[in-house]
Amino acid sequence: MTQQSIRIAPSILSADFSRLGEEVRAIDAAGGDVFHIDIMDGHFVPNISFGPTIVQSIRNITAKPFDVHLMIAPVDPYIAAFARAGADGITVHAEAGPHLHRSIQAIKAEGKRAGVAINPATPVSAIEHVIDGVDLVLVMSVNPGFGGQSFIPVALEKLRQARALIGGRPIDLEVDGGVDPDNAHEIAAAGANLLVAGSSVFAGNDPATYADRIAALRTAATTLKA
Numbered sequence: 115m116t117q118q119s120i121r122i123a124p125s126i127l128s129a130d131f132s133r134l135g136e137e138v139r140a141i142d143a144a145g146g147d148v149f150h151i152d153i154m155d156g157h158f159v160p161n162i163s164f165g166p167t168i169v170q171s172i173r174n175i176t177a178k179p180f181d182v183h184l185m186i187a188p189v190d191p192y193i194a195a196f197a198r199a200g201a202d203g204i205t206v207h208a209e210a211g212p213h214l215h216r217s218i219q220a221i222k223a224e225g226k227r228a229g230v231a232i233n234p235a236t237p238v239s240a241i242e243h244v245i246d247g248v249d250l251v252l253v254m255s256v257n258p259g260f261g262g263q264s265f266i267p268v269a270l271e272k273l274r275q276a277r278a279l280i281g282g283r284p285i286d287l288e289v290d291g292g293v294d295p296d297n298a299h300e301i302a303a304a305g306a307n308l309l310v311a312g313s314s315v316f317a318g319n320d321p322a323t324y325a326d327r328i329a330a331l332r333t334a335a336t337t338l339k340a
C-alpha cells in the first residue's frame with residue numbers, strides 16, 4: 115500500500131446527533147477523506163439509526179464522498195432513496211437477501227459506486243461471483259449494529275483473501291469496526307485501503323481532537339514498522 119492510497123472514513127454513527135451538521139463540518143475540516151454513513155433497520159441488525167432524510171440534510175455541508183453502509187433487509191426498495199439523498203457509494207450486505215447481484219445492479223442503475231459487505235461469519239468466497247460488478251468490498255471486523263466494539267482478529271485473514279480476490283481490479287477494500295491506531299497498521303498491511311473509524315475519531319465528541327485522531331490513524335496505517 116502506498117501512502118496516498120490509504121483513506122480514513124469517519125463513521126458518523128458516533129457523532130453527536132444533537133449537532134450533526136457541526137460534526138460533519140468539523141470532520142471535513144479535520145481531514146476525513148470520506149463520510150461513512152451507517153443505516154440500520156432493527157431487523158437485519160439489532161439497532162436502528164436513521165434514514166435518507168438525515169443523509170440529505172447533511173449533503174450540502176461537505177463535498178466529500180458519502181459512503182452509505184446499508185445494514186437493512188430487504189435492501190432493494192431503499193437503494194434509490196439513498197442514491198437520491200446524496201450517496202456517492204452504496205454498500206449492501208451479501209447476507210441481506212437472496213439476490214445480491216440484483217442489488218448491485220440496482221446501485222449501478224442509480225449511477226453510484228456499488229459496494230458489497232460481508233459479516234464476520236461470512237466467507238470471502240460468498241462474493242467471488244459478484245466481484246466484477248463492484249467498486250468496493252467491505253470486510254466487517256465487528257458484528258454490525260453498534261459502534262465501539264472490539265476488532266475481530268479473523269478479519270485480517272479475510273482482508274488478505276479479499277485483496278487476493280480483488281487482484282488488479284480498481285476496487286476499494288474497506289474495513290469497518292474497531293479500527294484504532296493500534297491495529298491500523300496491520301489492517302493496512304493486510305490490504306485494506308479504506309479504514310472506517312467511529313469511536314476512535316469521535317470519542318468524547320470534541321471537535322478539537324478530530325484532526326489529531328484522524329492523523330494518528332493515517333500515520334499508523336501508512337508508517338512502516340521496524
Ligand SMILES: O=C(CO)[C@H](O)[C@H](O)COP(=O)(O)O
Pocket residue numbers: 125127128150152183256257258259260261262263290291292293310311312313314
Ligand atoms: O457499521 C458499523 C457498525 O455496524 C460502524 O461503521 C462501525 O461500528 C464503526 O464504529 P467503530 O469504529 O466505533 O467500531
Ligand SMILES: [Fe+2]
Pocket residue numbers: 125150151152183290310
Ligand atoms: Fe459501517
